[in-house]
Amino acid sequence: MDALSGATRIGRYFTVVSLVPTTLFVAYLYLLAKSGAWGGPVDWSTVLDELRLGDIGLVGVLSVAGALALHPLQFSLVQLYEGYWGVAEPFRTLALARIAHHRRRCHSMERNHISAVHDLARRRAEGDTPALPHGSAHVVATHHMKEELLRLKAAYPENLEDILPTRLGNVLRRYERSAGEVYGLTAVPNLPRLAMVARPLELDYLQSQRMQLELAVRTSVLAFAATLVTVFFMWGEGGWLLLAAVPYAMGYGCYRGAVTVAHEYGVAMSTLVELNRFRLYERLRLPQPRSLQDERTANYRLERILAGDTGLDVKYAEAVSPADDDVSMLEPPAGDETNE
Incomplete structure (x- = not known):
């Protein structure tokens, strides 16, 4: 049953992410070719008149072949849109120009936000605030600009040195850096392990957002x-x-949609880290930290061990029996039942 479920998920992923867009692309190319634009005047009236069953079959075969050819490149396509363009001089020059643009944009937003905060503080001291029904148009506009700048700034990493050449890259980089940061746990290298111990509902949420992004x-x-x-x-x-x-x-619309979905994917990634980090300790037989500072220290040591550092020694916690572990994965904790 598990193998069948896994195969179904893979088939659904391939159909949604690879086959459907490729079929639309191939069908569009077919319409262009049949329109007469290649070597003659355009005549759209002949497209459907000359449509034969063999043409439909050809479109189907080419769609499947194209989807299979592009499917292994999906990760590379996402990286391309993130701004990982290599070190060849033309691409490096373009990347640096785009990074400089986004750094200037971040600096401008930060400067305008500080100005708006100071302006609102001065207006508040004078008794003019956006919370009042009679608040002036200026203070309402300033408050709106401050909130909008905060929203736009959330599309960038906290540190300027982490900025990438594209909008999509910057949104993903922000969550890659911030997810698990407060716990001293780096999200990206540990995400596969966290996904292995996550509950199905949590993992489905992450995979759904990832599928929409791709x-x-x-x-x-x-x-x-x-x-x-x-x-x-x-x-x-x-x-x-x-x-x-x-x-x-x-x-362009789909690209901007990918940027929006990237925020949702980042939230899903952060949520997976927050809800499953203690389950990861259990599976690795590590003692549970008693405080946030203990957790940060433990995660620092854990990441060094997982990176191959053989110079550290760790005391293991008492093992959890497989039966107990299975129950904890499937059943809610005591006290969660709803009284009817």
Whole structure:
């Protein structure tokens, strides 16, 4: 049953993230090719008239082949959108220019936020606050700008040195750095272990957000590819060249959607760390920390051991029996039952 469930999840992931966007892309290319734009005047009326069962089969085969070819590249596509562009000089120059842009943007938001806070404090001393029904338009606008700047600043890492070239990269980097930070636990390298001990509901939440993120990225990549193909097909067709704006708008919209979903994925990642770090100690037979400071010290030592440091010694806690562990994974703790 577990193997069947795992296969179902993999099949659903492949269908949603790989097959559906690729099928739309291949179907769009088919419509362009049948429109007559390649070597002749555009005539959309002939597209459906010449549609045959063999053409549908060809679109299906090419869709599956394309989905299979792109599926192993999904992680690389996400990294591309995050801004990991290598060290080759042209890409490095572009990355540094984009990083400088985002650093200036962060600095400007921070400066404007401080200015708004000081302005509100001065207005409050004068008896003018946004909480009052008769608060002035200026103080209401300043308060709104302060809150909006906080929201925008949340899309960037806390430290300027962590800023990446793209919006998506900066959102993900923020949560990669902050998830588990208060406990001294680095989220990204420990996430696979935490996922192995998490409850199904918690893991499903993380996987759902990850699937939405990767679907948005894959759709955006293929939409931008369709934009280039449209320009190539419609270059000599006059006003039909504007058709390229349709897949471009879709690609940009999906990218911005990926940035939004990245926040949800980051929250899911942080939640998984917070709710399952003690379960990780149990599975590794490590003693439970008694305070936050003890936990930070223990996590520092744990990460050194998991990184291969053989110079540390750790005393193990008493082992939990498999039966007890299974019960704790499936049943709610005592006292959680609802009285009917």
